[in-house]
Amino acid sequence: MTKQISGERKTAYYFGIGLTVIGGLMFFSVFVTAAMNFGDFSNFESNARSSMFRGVGGMALLIVGNIIRSIGARGLAGSGVVLNPQQARSELEPYSRMAGGMVKDALEEAEVELGAGKPERVVMLKCRECGKLNEEDSKFCQECGKPI
Template identity: 40%
Template sequence: MSNKISKKRKAIYYIGLVLIIIGIILFISNFFIDIESDFVEGPSSFIRRPLIGMVFITIGNILMSIGAKGTAGSGLILDPEKAREDLKPYSAAKGRMINDTIENIDMAKDMAESKGESQVKEIIKIKCKNCGTLNDEDAIFCKSCGKKI
């Protein structure tokens, strides 16, 4: 399978997005429409619009998840191999993003080294013959037992 998302999955994703927008408009419209007209039509219309909006938002979220991750990747179908195939475009994209980050770290390291600011500092420790504690290289006495090194 290629690392491209199919047109069918993209269409499902965007349909879900449109449903979410419609649901939000339906939900919020309840606050801006004249309350008196709602009571003339009946109190059920006051509840109906936000309820339909919430249903649209829920269905839209499900469709967006299926469109983005595929049926197995979103958990609709429990098949690990199919999920791996469905998530392959995102895994490849994340791998490229990680590689971009690593390249930026390497570039920063190169810039520091070119300025003479080496970030790697070598630390030398001396082991005490008496107790085995690691001490700084310029230490005369052990910081743990106090014996001369």
């Protein structure tokens, strides 16, 4: 499994982010323009067409940008475009490693030791007379009092 993300995936990720930002700005510009031209109905048809183009185009760029960003981040198999579990596991490995590291960092910050709280092994001795289990350092049975 690779621990690095390929350059093509990084490019797709950043390209997707770029498209998402442009789409968001286009979509948001519809509301800014409407607020600035509130009550002005001159050239209404042209303004409506422009707003419709920016609104629908912005939403389309938001959707396409997020799809490309998701594929760039997780890879083709990791995002479910290609159905190959082995390839998906390989492509998602850097993120799995990162998530495990984040959990470890959080536990260290909370001063929780990994592996703490595991019970120690206890050896018990069975009394030959009554069958009671006694701790290993017992000299006499806790139930019947006979020597072990």
